[in-house]
Structures are given as C-alpha cells and as structure tokens.
Amino acid sequence: MKPARFSYSRPEQLKELFELLDRHADSAKIIAGGQSLVPMMNMRLARPEVLIDINRLTDLSYIVRKEERIEIGALTRQSDIEGSELLKEACPILPFAVGKIGHYAIRQRGTIGGSVVHADPSAELPVIASLLDANIHIASSEGERTVPAEEFFVTIYTTDLLPMEVVTSIDFPVLEAGEGWAYRDFTRRAGDYAIVSVGATMKLDEQGQVNRMRLALGGVQDIPHNVKSLLDPYLDAVPDKEWMHYLVEEITSELDANSDIHASSEDRIELLKVLIPAAVDDALQRAKGGEPVK
Ligand SMILES: Cc1cc2nc3c(=O)[nH]c(=O)nc-3n(C[C@H](O)[C@H](O)[C@H](O)COP(=O)(O)OP(=O)(O)OC[C@H]3O[C@@H](n4cnc5c(N)ncnc54)[C@H](O)[C@@H]3O)c2cc1C
Numbered sequence: 001m002k003p004a005r006f007s008y009s010r011p012e013q014l015k016e017l018f019e020l021l022d023r024h025a026d027s028a029k030i031i032a033g034g035q036s037l038v039p040m041m042n043m044r045l046a047r048p049e050v051l052i053d054i055n056r057l058t059d060l061s062y063i064v065r066k067e068e069r070i071e072i073g074a075l076t077r078q079s080d081i082e083g084s085e086l087l088k089e090a091c092p093i094l095p096f097a098v099g100k101i102g103h104y105a106i107r108q109r110g111t112i113g114g115s116v117v118h119a120d121p122s123a124e125l126p127v128i129a130s131l132l133d134a135n136i137h138i139a140s141s142e143g144e145r146t147v148p149a150e151e152f153f154v155t156i157y158t159t160d161l162l163p164m165e166v167v168t169s170i171d172f173p174v175l176e177a178g179e180g181w182a183y184r185d186f187t188r189r190a191g192d193y194a195i196v197s198v199g200a201t202m203k204l205d206e207q208g209q210v211n212r213m214r215l216a217l218g219g220v221q222d223i224p225h226n227v228k229s230l231l232d233p234y235l236d237a238v239p240d241k242e243w244m245h246y247l248v249e250e251i252t253s254e255l256d257a258n259s260d261i262h263a264s265s266e267d268r269i270e271l272l273k274v275l276i277p278a279a280v281d282d283a284l285q286r287a288k289g290g291e292p293v294k
Contacts, residue, residue, distance in 0.1 A: 003041035010053040014166075017054060018141040021164040024050045030166060031055075032075060032114040035106050060113070060168060065090060071137075071171040074113025078125075082107060090174040093132075093181040093199065097124040100183070103191045113167040116152070119159050119223070121258075122193040126153060127218035128183070130226045131199040134172045140165040153223035176212075179203045180287030184279040185218070186271050188262075194219050195263050196271040202283035208238050213283075215276070220257045220268055227251050239284055248276050 011017040021028060029048035031037050032055070040046040054060065060075035063084050070091055072081065081087060081098045088095055101107050101115070101124050115125040116136060129136070129149040136152045138145050138161060152160050161167065175181060180202040185194035197218035205211040213234060217225040234247050257268040282292035 001042045003038075004044060004047045006041075006048055006051050008051050008053065010056055012056050014057060014059075014139065014168075017052065017057065017166060018139075018164075020050070020052050021166065022141050024052075025163045028052055028163070030117075032111040033077070033109040034114075035102070035110040036114060036118040036120070054166070063087060065174070066171070068174045069171045070094075070174060071169050072112050073169050074111060074167045076112050078107035078110045078112065078115070079104065081112060091132075091172050093175070093183055093201070094128055094172060096181075097128050097183040097199065100124055100185060100194075112170055116149075116170060117159055117161060117167055119153055119157050120193065121153075121156055121222055121224060122195070122197070122219040124183070124185075124194070124197070124218070127197055127199050127216050127224045129170060129172070130224035131201070131214050131216035132172050134170050136167055137169045137171070138165050139168045144168075149224075150226060156222040175201065176203060178287060178289075179212070180283040180285065182279040182282030182286070182292065184275045184282065186275060196220060196268050196275060198272070198275045198279040200279040200283040202280065202287045204284075204287045208288075210235050210237060210239060213280075215251070215280070217251075217272065217276075220255065220272070222258065225255075239280070244277050244280065247280065248273055251276060 009020050011020060028050040030052050054075060060073040062073040063076060063086055064071050065086060078098050078101050082095045084095055112125055115123055116129055119126060134149045136147045147160050154160055182200045185197035187194050199216045201214040203212040213231050215227045230250050237243055252269050252272050257265040259265040285292045
C-alpha cells in the first residue's frame with residue numbers, strides 16, 4: 001500500500017500555487033489534510049505526478065462572520081469548525097455535524113475544503129453545504145468565481161472545480177433566531193461514514209405553523225439530495241403525526257436510492273423512513289426553544 005512516485009511542492013503564497021497549478025494542470029493534485037487523498041494514493045486510485053501541499057497558505061484558515069453569512073477558509077481544520085464558539089452561536093448545525101466526521105485525529109487534519117472537493121455523497125460537509133445553500137469560492141490565475149453548492153457537486157467524487165483551480169473558502173448562512181436544526185445519521189460503527197444521513201432546519205411562525213423548512217439527504221444518491229422542491233405543501237401548517245406521515249411518504253415514495261455493498265436501495269429507504277421524522281422532530285423541538293429527546 002504505497003503511492004506511485006510523485007514530486008512535491010509546498011507553495012508559500014497563492015500566486016505560487018496558481019503558477020504550479022497552471023504548469024502541471026491535469027497531472028497535479030492539491031493536498032490539504034490528506035485524509036482522503038493519501039488513502040486513495042496508497043491504493044493507487046489516485047496517481048498524481050505532482051503533489052501541491054497548501055498547508056503553508058495559512059491565510060486560507062479562518063472562520064469569520066460577514067453580516068448574515070459565515071465564511072470559512074478552505075484550509076480550516078474540521079476540529080476548528082467543531083470547536084468554534086462563533087459557529088455554535090450562529091450556525092450550530094455545522095459544528096454538530098462536523099463532530100460526526102470519523103474520529104478526532106482525522107478531524108484535526110481534515111479540512112473543510114478537502115471534504116467538499118472530495119465530494120463523497122455520505123460525507124457530512126457536502127450534505128450541510130447543500131442543505132444550507134452554501135457558496136463555494138474558487139480562485140485560479142484567471143480570477144475568482146463563486147458556485148452555489150447545488151451546482152458544485154456534479155456526481156460522486158466529482159465537482160465543478162477545474163484542475164487549475166483551488167477552493168479558497170465556503171460561506172454558509174447564519175441561522176435565523178428561533179430556527180431549529182438537526183442532523184441525524186445511521187452508521188454501522190461510531191466514526192464510520194454515514195450510510196444515510198438527514199439534515200434539517202425549521203422555523204415556526206407565532207401560530208406554531210411551519211414558516212420555513214429545509215431538508216437534505218446524504219448517502220442516498222451520487223450527490224447530496226436537497227429536497228426543497230417537495231416542501232412547499234408542508235408550509236403554513238402545524239406539524240402533527242399526519243403531516244409527518246405525508247412528508248416522509250412524499251420524499252421516499254419516488255426516491256431512487258443507490259444500492260452498494262453497504263446497503264441496498266430498499267434498506268436506504270427504510271432508514272430514511274426513520275431518520276427523516278427523527279431529524280424533522282429534532283429541528284421542531286429546537287424551533288420551539290427546547291432540546292430534542294435523544
Ligand atoms: C478513517 C477515516 C474516516 C473518515 N470518516 C469520515 C466521515 O465519517 N465523514 C466524512 O465526512 N469524512 C470522513 N473522512 C474523510 C475526511 O473528512 C477527510 O478529511 C476529507 O474528506 C478530505 O479532507 P482533507 O483536507 O483531508 O483533503 P485531502 O485528502 O487533502 O484532499 C481531498 C481532495 O480534495 C482536494 N483538495 C483539498 N483541498 C483543496 C482545495 N482547497 N482546493 C481544491 N482542491 C482541494 C484534493 O486534491 C483531493 O482531491 C474520513 C477519513 C478517514 C481517513
């Protein structure tokens with residue numbers, strides 16, 4: 001289990017990174033935390049000729065609030081997101097979900113940029129990025145561009161990123177006052193990738209009716225599955241058992257879930273029938289000002 005031969009560069013500035021990316025384009029790979037790339041190189045599923053280590057670009061590591069958005073630099077470690085007091089206050093679903101990535105040692109090396117670019121459909125950060133309509137900020141020698149999460153994830157392990165581009169940051173919305181949130185997943189063992197996961201947010205009006213709701217599913221299809229187009233009929237109603245039953249039916253009845261060695265399509269649907277109500281109920285309890293029942 002050793003990687004194929006490669007050469008190694010460690011730029012000190014973005015300009016130097018762009019020069020390297022322009023020079024090596026398709027034969028190069030950026031390495032950030034190495035928690036996905038190194039195993040892939042060891043298994044020879046990835047064979048970059050040039051490895052470009054961005055760990056000296058420390059300007060890409062930050063968490064800042066800009067009015068109603070929170071911007072997180074691509075090189076920010078997952079453990080820093082998990083421990084961020086700013087995020088626990090302004091967007092608590094992020095540190096909560098990130099805390100479920102692998103084990104602490106992995107989160108100390110793994111970065112937010114690496115996770116979204118790796119684009120594993122079961123990974124926590126892509127699901128939350130899709131749920132919250134995050135924006136992915138990208139740069140190259142040609143300039144900068146911003147891509148919404150729903151356009152960034154193209155298929156499994158594939159994003160809209162070009163070989164000469166780098167992700168510089170990702171921004172997420174601050175959750176509104178009184179907006180409940182939840183992330184539920186099913187894993188075989190603690191620390192494993194989720195077989196299926198569900199992210200949810202919920203805002204109620206003064207009558208207790210659903211004013212706003214977001215739902216996204218991980219591990220079900222090749223990219224995170226944001227079900228926002230199905231949710232309109234469930235707004236302006238007080239959630240009860242019947243409401244939940246029809247919501248789960250609506251989402252799962254026509255859903256084309258993946259089948260693999262971890263679970264069949266039918267198993268995934270059955271898991272969703274448990275996880276969707278659990279996540280929606282957690283979000284509802286938080287929207288009402290309480291804490292979910294475990
Ligand atoms: C044992 C184990 C268990 C894990 N369990 C989970 C889990 O439960 N949930 C989960 O979500 N993840 C899990 N992971 C993956 C972990 O979150 C990785 O850290 C993450 O997927 C990749 O982040 P990284 O910084 O390590 O990226 P790297 O491995 O360095 O890179 C991954 C990919 O992103 C590219 N890349 C990295 N940064 C940039 C950038 N800024 N711009 C452009 N391209 C970039 C690389 O070229 C590469 O293609 C696990 C990993 C391990 C080893």
